[in-house]
Amino acid sequence: MSQQLLIAFIAFAFVMAFTPGPNNIMLLSSGVTYGFRRTVPHMMGVSFGFAFMVGAVGFGLAAVFISYPVLQTVLKYLGAAYLIYLAVAIALSGATKPDEHNSRGPMSFWGAALFQWVNAKGWVMVISTITAYAAIARFPANVALQVAISFVMAVGSTITWTLFGTALRPLLSSERAVRGFNILMAVLLLASLYPVFMDA
Template identity: 90%
Template structure:
């Protein structure tokens, strides 16, 4: 990896870590609702997930998708189905009881 590319990547990662995106908004909401201690697993999941995504891209996952375009389509539809499942589960869950919200 060239030095110029590495600097661009580190700058991107730094900016993305501190700008309000969907993960940071979820963590904010979780922290306010459930407190810091119960939000720590969520924080760790976001951190490890981002690191995994960056690692997969860095190790050439795009090459796999270029060689096997069907795999990309399958993952795209499975991901969409999972997001729909999560949306339905959240919509059907109801309100959090006050005694469950603080821990």
């Protein structure tokens, strides 16, 4: 194992996990709108879903996409359509009190886990993880190590972004302030689609 390559991969995973992207923007908005406790299933879905995707691609699913590249294109545009739907849902979300449940609610564990498969930033991270850092150990230990590090980084990132949203909650005490914040988050979520369409 190359220690330098391992350190480089940890740095890469940290930067990719903690920088803004669809997952982090939605978690920030969910923290503001629903609070930390109600966002936990969303956080865990992101963490487990992303780690599972790294493992699935690392252990052989990549061969399917190489054989059938149209599948990647289909996933990319399904993901873009779903992100547009989520942006609209976020923009229309208002504030909820701790004991109050609105009709939409935060994203579920399975919804967040499945979302990873249509998340453009997630695919960039997975492909980079598997291809650029495969030499951190011999197969299959390299994939297992990448899955473990990706999971730890995802947990840290989801907690951080949700806590940030929860910390903003008292500052956004009015319905109007939360609505304005969520509209801003929806715009940022739509902006995250820029690389998808530029790559078209």
